[in-house]
Amino acid sequence: MLQPSEKQRSSDYGPIKDLPGELLSSIESVFKTYPDQSLDLVYKTVIELIKMLHGKCPMRTEVDQTFMRDLLAPLNKQLAKANKKLYEAFQIGDLTKGKN
Structure with a gap:
């Protein structure tokens, strides 16, 4: 999954910046289940x-x-x-x- 290359910029998004990684983890867990x-x-x-x-x-x-x-x-x-x-x-x- 694409992640922002500019870490400083992504930190401006607050907690929502973690959403892509959390979503990917959730999808992976469904396939494991x-x-x-x-x-x-x-x-x-x-x-x-x-x-x-x-x-x-x-x-x-x-x-x-x-x-x-x-x-x-x-x-x-x-x-x-x-x-x-x-x-x-x-x-x-x-x-x-x-x-x-």
């Missing part, structure tokens, strides 16, 4: 999506293995419905379906 959450999940999921038959690929695919998975699943379902209605409103609903 959930070792199943890895970049491997992303590329493996992409490969599985590519292998799917045309028209069978979902609009959204979840790969999260953290505590967020259960929170995001209902949101993704709602967003999929909203996307479909939006596409239909602009008369491009056919773009949500793959060609066979």
Whole structure:
């Protein structure tokens, strides 16, 4: 993560100057807590999506293995419905379906 090169300047920001480092530490701790959450999940999921038959690929695919998975699943379902209605409103609903 980029850090300010001018230490004197960053000290002018007060406690907020430590925020980038604290955020990075927090993200690292999430990955340590959930070792199943890895970049491997992303590329493996992409490969599985590519292998799917045309028209069978979902609009959204979840790969999260953290505590967020259960929170995001209902949101993704709602967003999929909203996307479909939006596409239909602009008369491009056919773009949500793959060609066979």
